[in-house]
Amino acid sequence: xxxxxxxxxxxxxxxxxxxxxxxxxxxxxxxxxxxxxxxxxxxxxxxxxxxxxxxxxxxxxxxxxxxxxxxxxxxxxxxxxxxxxxxxxxxxxxxxxxxxxxxxxxxxxxxxxxxxxxxxxxxxxxxxxxxxxxxxxxxxxxxxxxxxxxxxxxxxxxxxxxxxxxxxxxxxxxxxxxxx
Numbered sequence: 407x408x409x410x411x412x413x414x415x416x417x418x419x420x421x422x423x424x425x426x427x428x429x430x431x432x433x434x435x436x437x438x439x440x441x442x443x444x445x446x447x448x449x450x451x452x453x454x455x456x457x458x459x460x461x462x463x464x465x466x467x468x469x470x471x472x473x474x475x476x477x478x479x480x481x482x483x484x485x486x487x488x489x490x491x492x493x494x495x496x497x498x499x500x501x502x503x504x505x506x507x508x509x510x511x512x513x514x515x516x517x518x519x520x521x522x523x524x525x526x527x528x529x530x531x532x533x534x535x536x537x538x539x540x541x542x543x544x545x546x547x548x549x550x551x552x553x554x555x556x557x558x559x560x561x562x563x564x565x566x567x568x569x570x571x572x573x574x575x576x577x578x579x580x581x582x583x584x585x586x
Contacts, residue, residue: 411427411430413476413477413478413479413480414476414477414479416430416431416434416479417468417473417476417479418476420465420468420469421468421469421471423469428465431461431464431465431468432461435460435461435464435480435483436457436461438480438483439456439457439460439461439483439487440453440454440456440457441453442456442484442487442491443455443456443457443487443491446491447491447494452494456487456490456491456494459490460483460486460487460490463486463490464482464483464486467482524582527581527582528578528582530581531577531578531581531582532544532578534577534581535574535577535578538560538570539570539571539573539574539577540574541556541560542556542560542567542570542571542574543571543574543575543578545559546571553567553568553571
């Protein structure tokens with residue numbers, strides 16, 4: 407932008423959809439927001455995150471023309487910083503309370519253990535699948551090919567491949583549970 411705009415003109419141009427005015431707003435306000443974040447959050451990455459959150463909130467408000475007093479743009483940005491930092495702190499405190507209350511349960515080893523896999527039964531179940539379903543299962547899980555590659559190889563669409571794979575897994579599960 408060649409002409410230096412005051413805050414009111416900047417707000418009005420952003421409300422009118424001027425992307426250059428949005429870039430100018432970022433140029434002016436991002437360093438201030440980042441410093442606010444460094445001062446109050448004491449963390450470089452948290453300050454960068456704060457800058458992004460505040461800029462997004464500010465731009466959304468300006469685009470929607472929700473700022474009633476355009477001459478108070480800097481105060482609006484500062485207030486948005488303050489509210490965002492308060493929300494971040496509340497969220498952190500909530501997480502800490504939850505960890506204090508339930509953290510010991512989260513650190514306990516899981517009592518669930520997988521039963522040993524019957525490889526012979528799995529082999530029989532795979533062999534009992536129709537040829538196309540067996541190909542899909544082997545190519546997907548043994549050869550670790552992508553869905554697109556398997557679909558292309560078999561000459562089917564990817565959605566159709568997902569249906570075939572879903573049905574094959576369903577049949578395998580029934581067979582492994584002894585229902586088939």
